[in-house]
Amino acid sequence: MNRTPAFPRQADRRGRILVVDDQPTNIMVANQILSPEHDIFMATNGEQAIAFCRATPPDLVLLDVEMPDMNGMDVCRHLKDAPDTGGIPVIFVTGHQGQEQEIACWEAGAVDFVTKPVIPATLRNRVNAHLTLKFQADQLRSLAFTDGLTGIANRRLFDERLDQAWRHCQRSGATVALILSDVDHFKKYNDCYGRSAGDECLRQVAAALQVQAQRPYDLAARFGGEEFACLLPETSLAGAVSVAIRMEAAVRELRIEHAASDVSPCVTLSLGVAAIEPEADADFRQLIERADAQLYLAKGTGRGRVCAV
Template structure:
């Protein structure tokens, strides 16, 4: 089982050593000695919980917390303030900024371990509930909400370095006819098999396949260049044809096929994540107009994508 990752932020190395010694038996520990470094490490490590000192030179803990909670990727990471401050006003300010708890130094090992464990348990339960809310009950893939959330997170993360993001939207060809001919139970079985094939095509841990709605599916492919995304879309078409699901009501093949649209662009902070969906959807319709059971795609520059 993966051990939770704790980020300790304190400008005093001795404090980091003390807290690390308390937690390292049950947790992975990383650290930062300034507010600026804390934000960098948090974005790189994506910790499960952050222990954050309040009083630091430069960016103090309050400002670090504010920036963490404003970051779409890090907003849900629990923050526990650790400080020698003992006044109620300081505690209230930290909680109002989004911290989940407050621990005064010198820390008591038993209390610190208990609070960290409790907040990690609560985070795990919240994550499990959130996972249910973004999971499609039929296929087990993510649902539309999952797509929108993950797309926003990845676009924000990739925009920091102007990296590529590709999105595929695909549609089962003549699916209404399939349902009418074979019945809804077979329709559900068809969608489940298509979803499984789609999921197997995701070769990187940060690539995601979701059920977008009805017989439509989508893939989020962070860091994938356009030709790579086009090749993946073609391989998905081949995988689904290889399932050999009979479809005698199709105009293009005796078995189930799909049509796909691909959109790729370098991420920019000013471009809304939803633009990738709009672009991929346009390419899907272009592929349908070209006869279905094919792929249409385009690489967009930031201006063209933003204007869609």
Template sequence: MRLDEAEQGEVLTPKREKPRLLVVDDQAVNVRLIYDLFQSEFSVFMATNGEMGLAKSREIMPDIILLDVVMDGLNGYDLCRQLKADETLKHIPVIFITGQFNEEDEVYGFKMGAVDFIHKPINPVITRARVMTHMQHKLQADILRNISMLDGLTNIANRRHFNAEIERMWRNCAREQQTLSLIIIDIDYFKQYNDHYGHLAGDSVLRKVAESVTAAIKRPQDLAARVGGEEFALLLPNTPEENLCAVLERLFTNIRVCDIAHDKSPLGKLSVSAGCSSVIPKNTEDTSTLYKRADTALYRAKQQGKNQYVF
């Protein structure tokens, strides 16, 4: 029994606060059994072939994937290989569902990056125990990874986190043909501030600017990051250029409200400059297109007197 085309890729339990479990299987009986087993703990999503499984993984970023080995087109092993080759997806644990009991096949699956196997016919008790064990390991790994994705001084996303998110957002916006916007922010005359007031005062300024940058965004899908010494960035998916002005005005207002004295700046106050770029991503381009445009705009803002933003 196969699932109807209209059902493919649909979420079965929509509560977003739960961990996300993706089932990639073309047999409705297996999907229904897994749904019944885990609906109370997980938001359960489904895909009925390997190609849909890859697309759905990129869209929802599941916490764990149950993957049938034998499917038409992209089989389970090939899909697992692609998942593990993707920087944003490789950390997701994959459990194979298989009717095969061949030792060589299982060894091959582990080499592809799987963490476990579930054999058909599915035993609900064993399946539940294995999935919950690997989910616990995943949550512990997420805590450690999240710590590694934070800037130690400002407690916002660091460059590593930014790099991963811009890649993920680029792919999502390319698929949906939505605009991805980037704002790069640089503190004006920061070296002079550090030299005059000392590094402890400079660290305090970095934290206050990080707070101002973060407060400029209002949506959970947006990202504020520290990407360099005194350089910050805002990533805003599904945000056309005309919508950036509101974000920028909040940012510059936040900086003014901080009212930080800077005797080595012509303004006498701390200020920032920003460069902005908005594109609808193409699969033939990469994220450097967006970053270079924003960086060039930031350079113009600096050349034109600082304390301003440029598109």
């Protein structure tokens, strides 16, 4: 039976809002207006805001335009440029009015703006309107990008996120890593225990792999059949190998009986790992090909192991 994710009703869901302002008084005002309905987090400069969004992405950012060092426009552009934060809606709070300011807000990537001094009813209504749109989009995206059997990301989302991560790392000069894994002798497992047991096996393996994709921008996905992928942006080969080793161990620790396997009496994984610093004219398929070659090597040299390049 297919599983679809369970979502809270929108009326029951509190938004997670990051308020960014270098003036604590302004943060306090926003908190008083919005905290009865939503969970409010605070940052007093652009670097704090970006770090918070990457570590624990909020549902919406309420962002002051004028701040020292890194102004709100720069913060917004930085968030929109990164694959893991680009979908967070940003509402600017500005003390300036006029056509040029409005155009600058839209061009930076904002979904709306409010002017100072803030009118409580206006702020609440605009925040709630954009949160409603965000929650609806989250639901639709999750349904479209979730594997019906395992409940983790499907191939469609993996392809989208890999393309985003690849382009982001091209711009930043960072390394992107990929782990491809395959359940060893899965056809024999199905033949021995039946397809229903095989489906449950895949669900348990998927859940174990997803736990190891620990950062918000890591992605564990069902790649196809009994094959899984884990995308690790901004990760070195050594870091990705460490994750792969934990994944291999986590699946063994499930102790799913596999009497038909010649690797182990329990279900095991073969894993291939690759990492690339994307060049300007490179294609992300190179990363898949390298990881797949290492997966083939792991399967050809005994299975139940990690190979990397």
